[in-house]
Amino acid sequence: MTHLELENLASEYLEGQLDAVRRVQVEEHLRECGPCRELISDLQHVMELCHSAEDVEPAPWLVAKIMRATVGERKPTFREQLAAFFRPATQPRLAYAVAMAIFSFSIIINAAGLNLRKLTLADLNPRTWVYQANRTGHLLYARVEKFYYDLRVVYEIESRLRQLRSEPSKQEQKAPKPEAPPGGSTDRTVPGATQLASVQGLMTAAASSTGVLTKMVVKGRSPSP
Amino acid sequence: MEHDPELVKRCLGGDNSAWEALLQSHTRKIYNLCYRFTGRPSEAEDLTQEVFIKIFQTLKTFDGAQGTFPTWLARVARNHLVDHYRRTKKDRVTSSLEDEVGGMEEKPSPTVEPVAQVESRERKELLQRALDRLSPDLREAVVLRDLQDLDYDEIAQVLGVPEGTVKSRINRGRLELARVVKRMEGMKGPAKAGGRS
Numbered sequence: 001m002t003h004l005e006l007e008n009l010a011s012e013y014l015e016g017q018l019d020a021v022r023r024v025q026v027e028e029h030l031r032e033c034g035p036c037r038e039l040i041s042d043l044q045h046v047m048e049l050c051h052s053a054e055d056v057e058p059a060p061w062l063v064a065k066i067m068r069a070t071v072g073e074r075k076p077t078f079r080e081q082l083a084a085f086f087r088p089a090t091q092p093r094l095a096y097a098v099a100m101a102i103f104s105f106s107i108i109i110n111a112a113g114l115n116l117r118k119l120t121l122a123d124l125n126p127r128t129w130v131y132q133a134n135r136t137g138h139l140l141y142a143r144v145e146k147f148y149y150d151l152r153v154v155y156e157i158e159s160r161l162r163q164l165r166s167e168p169s170k171q172e173q174k175a176p177k178p179e180a181p182p183g184g185s186t187d188r189t190v191p192g193a194t195q196l197a198s199v200q201g202l203m204t205a206a207a208s209s210t211g212v213l214t215k216m217v218v219k220g221r222s223p224s225p
Numbered sequence: 226m227e228h229d230p231e232l233v234k235r236c237l238g239g240d241n242s243a244w245e246a247l248l249q250s251h252t253r254k255i256y257n258l259c260y261r262f263t264g265r266p267s268e269a270e271d272l273t274q275e276v277f278i279k280i281f282q283t284l285k286t287f288d289g290a291q292g293t294f295p296t297w298l299a300r301v302a303r304n305h306l307v308d309h310y311r312r313t314k315k316d317r318v319t320s321s322l323e324d325e326v327g328g329m330e331e332k333p334s335p336t337v338e339p340v341a342q343v344e345s346r347e348r349k350e351l352l353q354r355a356l357d358r359l360s361p362d363l364r365e366a367v368v369l370r371d372l373q374d375l376d377y378d379e380i381a382q383v384l385g386v387p388e389g390t391v392k393s394r395i396n397r398g399r400l401e402l403a404r405v406v407k408r409m410e411g412m413k414g415p416a417k418a419g420g421r422s
Contacts, residue, residue, distance in 0.1 A: 011396035042403035049352050049406065050371035054345075058256035059270060063248045066274050070281040071241050 001029040006036050010043050111136055229294035233287055248277065251295065254373065255302050261368040262306045262361075264353050272309060276302045292382050299375065300383040303365060310361050355405040363398035370395050 006029050012018050013026050030037050113132035114123050122128050235243035255276055260269035280301055287297050356364055369380045381388045
């Protein structure tokens with residue numbers, strides 16, 4: 001076998017594609033020929049170099065780029081469209097906005113005095129809303145005023161009672177006990193009884209005024225001064 | 226995973242997802258083929274895109290009875306690369322600095338030692354430079370056989386030449402590549418050249 005013949009068969013020899021006779025001939029030549037052994041060694045090295053070469057990674061956007069160049073922008077599926085439509089609804093800020101809207105609406109409904117379960121045509125008139133808002137405002141004012149006066153009355157009563165409770169003991173300490181008239185007396189008035197009677201009168205008056213006020217508030221009229 | 230003929234059929238029926246599936250499974254292979262021919266990442270990217278545009282336009286001419294889809298794809302890609310080579314023969318210049326840098330950009334593997342990474346990169350650069358020195362006929366034969374792992378009959382289909390010619394080109398290509406690599410390693414210095422067994 002010549003050098004040229006071996007050179008032509010080198011790849012097939014290395015890939016194991018030669019028949020037995022040819023392979024023996026090649027191996028015999030290689031045993032005797034140093035340059036050919038070197039050639040086979042170089043060839044093996046190059047093949048190993050090629051086989052060990054890893055694939056080069058294309059750019060990650062290459063497929064998308066080719067898609068755009070061939071079929072254009074990909075049309076989103078129905079599911080993707082649906083998800084895109086409802087995506088804003090899943091944001092927390094929408095929940096806050098809805099909550100605030102409901103809160104504001106309920107305040108307006110309350111102020112306008114509307115009963116949503118028994119809604120009439122007249123309730124939809126803005127004049128009715130203004131009237132109802134005005135009425136509710138006055139009612140609220142009257143309640144506050146009543147509460148304030150009630151507090152004042154109660155405070156006055158309590159202060160008088162405290163005063164009355166403390167007065168007899170002081171009088172007992174300071175003033176000497178009056179002697180009973182001889183032969184007894186029919187006057188059974190105890191000290192401070194006059195003041196107690198006046199407090200009782202005051203309480204009765206307060207109670208009656210409170211009742212009147214309450215009735216007036218319930219009827220929806222503002223109390224006359 | 227669906228077979229290519231089924232995907233091609235769906236694709237011809239207007240199913241874009243089938244086309245996307247074809248792209249997903251074959252882009253890497255075609256990109257590597259283009260890269261081995263050009264040696265430049267950006268050019269390989271453009272060529273890959275052009276090849277797939279051509280494939281998309283001529284998809285109805287694919288006949289499964291005459292060969293597999295990857296073989297047909299490789300044939301179309303190879304013809305396009307040859308056309309491109311002829312077209313740009315006159316104004317071909319050495320790789321631009323940008324491409325040289327781009328070609329070296331690779332994701333560092335956390336498990337591989339830095340020294341091994343450098344060696345691997347050097348081997349790749351050496352191989353690519355050596356391939357660039359080969360004539361297109363020999364280069365495509367070696368690339369299809371040793372880098373794309375195609376069989377002889379597949380290469381014969383892709384190149385449109387008899388199997389005997391394929392074997393001859395591969396052998397001559399390897400011998401030429403071995404000489405170029407040896408020369409390059411010799412230029413690098415005896416220390417590196419003596420590195421291999």
